[in-house]
Amino acid sequence: MADALERLKQRLIRVTDLQRIARLLSWDQQTMMPSAGSDARADHLATLSRLAHELFIDAETGRLLEELRSLPETEPDSDDGALVRLARRDYDKSVRVPAELRAEMTRAAATARPVWVKAKETSDFATFLPALEENVQLRLRYIECFDDVGEPYDILLDDFEPETTTSAVRNIFEPLKAELIPLIAELRNNDVDDSFLTGDFPVDRQEKLAKGVVSLFGMRPDTWRLDPTVHPFASGAGIDDVRITTNYDPKTMKSLFSTMHEYGHGLYTHQLPRNITRLPTGGPCSLGIHESQSRLWENLVGRSLPFWRFFYPRVQEAFAGQLGGVELERFFAAINRVQPSLIRIKADEVTYGMHVVLRFELEQDIVNGRVDLRELPEIWNERMHEYLGVDVPDDAHGVLQDTHWASGLIGYFPTYLLGTVMSVQIWERLTADVQDLEDQIERGEFAALREWLSEYVHSLGRKFSPQDTLRRATGSTIDSKPYLGYLREKYGAGGVAA
């Protein structure tokens, strides 16, 4: 069995290496590649993906897993036991999907993306509809590959948030929705002045601040880089090769918040378990857990009063023309202003959740055939009015705003809100464990925070399911109450940001 284990590992190391290499190629494509290089890049990414897939679903993988079948039961918590359990799960899923369907899904997503870009530019949903229909049809065929289905949407969700069911997500989102809609209605007519957050924010100073905040939060030197891109993201080729990006808008300072968000993703990947870094168990647990880390640094640290007590003088100095006369309290209220808006990625902490709930509901309707895709814009606009009280002027600011569906990614959106909810559960537990955390943050000290996250979340890698990981870290599986409590305390009557 030791021999089978070693051979399985050698095989999985190759697969993991190819996947990491593909990540670097994607990063390069979005940051460095001359634009005419895109055709060759598509070829190279397709070759890596096919090779990794073939290596993984090879019959030899199945044979080795069969030989190691008992390991996850005899030692469920060990690195090896977790590896075999995870590989078995991934393998059983992968072998069910015919190579042709997989190729068709990849091709359809690649074809749909530029169609979506153009449709969004011209705000013309009709031109995107055929591509969307094809992607949806392919997802339905994908679902059909699995016969042990509870709800069809479970299959798609599982690719992004493993071992999490649609009904479990509904159980989290329903009470949130019931509380958020009235809370938003109550908070929407505030008279918080945030006019000084728009104006003159020189890009070179934003860049210095962005790099400053990553250094302050304490990524190990020489292990990361930060580059500008249109859409911020976090990537990298390994634990000590973390690459995050941000977007500098000369009229606002929002790059700082997106940098803190991506730092959270980056720190997670930087603190993943070193000893199993080339194995699938050494990767991040799920998109939800990933998002819990980015939201924690962006919101629970980056929109908190203790942080700004420390950091505001630096920002004031950098943007003296804009913020020189604005005292901390006004600044803090402005960056936390609740204001229902059209675009998810620009939403504040309170309204953000409803953007995700809307997409989660629509995706289930799509997958269950309860909606005619032609009517999506109309339904979208109605729900936006119902949930957030905003009127959608055109599809570019409505149903066409996100790239996910164009890339065939259905089942991805819920992880944004799951991560946000889990971030507060993690925060509650860590503030209980690190009792003077607020004081530390107010002094610009983040070592204890990083170390707690490393020990209780990051170092678990992908050894356990997302909910098992959360339970090991906090003592509880996912629960919306801490998040709602946090919003009420921060934004409700008498709250710090009220």
Added chain:
Amino acid sequence: MADALERLKQRLIRVTDLQRIARLLSWDQQTMMPSAGSDARADHLATLSRLAHELFIDAETGRLLEELRSLPETEPDSDDGALVRLARRDYDKSVRVPAELRAEMTRAAATARPVWVKAKETSDFATFLPALEENVQLRLRYIECFDDVGEPYDILLDDFEPETTTSAVRNIFEPLKAELIPLIAELRNNDVDDSFLTGDFPVDRQEKLAKGVVSLFGMRPDTWRLDPTVHPFASGAGIDDVRITTNYDPKTMKSLFSTMHEYGHGLYTHQLPRNITRLPTGGPCSLGIHESQSRLWENLVGRSLPFWRFFYPRVQEAFAGQLGGVELERFFAAINRVQPSLIRIKADEVTYGMHVVLRFELEQDIVNGRVDLRELPEIWNERMHEYLGVDVPDDAHGVLQDTHWASGLIGYFPTYLLGTVMSVQIWERLTADVQDLEDQIERGEFAALREWLSEYVHSLGRKFSPQDTLRRATGSTIDSKPYLGYLREKYGAGGVAA
């Protein structure tokens, strides 16, 4: 047979893709990677290399090649005939080398490199000796894998300049040596003033000029990038993804010459045949042919009077403080000043060749066991005195200056001079074909030059051997006479740079 051909191509496309991906990873390592990322990068490069090798030497490749055995004879000039011929040749070489020896060579080179860096820093050859001995021993074992050997050195040379024998190289280098030594002795005591080439050359203006010269020479927009590195090089991930680097020294303007050199490499890869770009025949022919392109742009264009008649005003404007009062003729004489020196990569056009001859002679002595490696520094210093009349003060400026031996690259050096010799043959032919080329260059026009190179050299890719490629382009195989004639005319009594 059509089916076998298609299956062979699909296999070779994968191998080629993996090799191109590895090139991008190496580029990234030298330009963008956070330094702590090097361990993971080594793992990823090793995985790519092993996978490409295994895919290539798989028995199925041999079976397909056997089935296609007659193709190179029935259609030797077609893309498919050339592909099968080339793949057969590469395959027959690859299968002879045991995987363990290949792995040992890779490991030994990786181990030797940091040892060499340190030895060079401290100018201490003795600390590098054991690593060098191991690399040499492994090369001898590599040679033993081939039984049909003429001279042992042939085997190593063939990896860099295929189908070129040691005796053929000697036949080129011997007459060169006989003429160069007296020519250098004659030219060494010139009184050309080049003091103004050292001083204040602001890096931002060097960078603007470097990008300007690449644009002027006319690489297609959006297909290239230029970045700073310690050692300039050319790389890329495909025809439309060309990446060249240069080094900016604030005290000199040598970055401009290294940029023109790397542009030559870059243009070659940019103009390789598009229709077979993912096959081995779509790659560059050899290191010698590659170098002929870089030397052509660096020297035959970039150190020529017509070019500087056009370009000097821009350089003068950029570096007014240094060059404002220096007229063109003095500048031209200075950039072409002959001055024997210690370091190969800083050598002028005339002395450069002797640096390569010295290494070629030493490498044959090493491979044939005619030299005790401990005595290398002494022999090196003697020859430098004999060939160039310079005294080597320490090993860092002598035998330790180049990285090649530390990376196990024995047989590589001759290609530098072979390329230089071939560059003049190509230049002679193209100036005969494009009769007003000098006038075009003086007007800053390079389209006809690029197009000639594309048609007669670049578009042949790796379909034919280096000498066959040269013959198709110029009507002749390699010949040292044009090069010697060029040096005499440019540098001899009454020459333009005399």
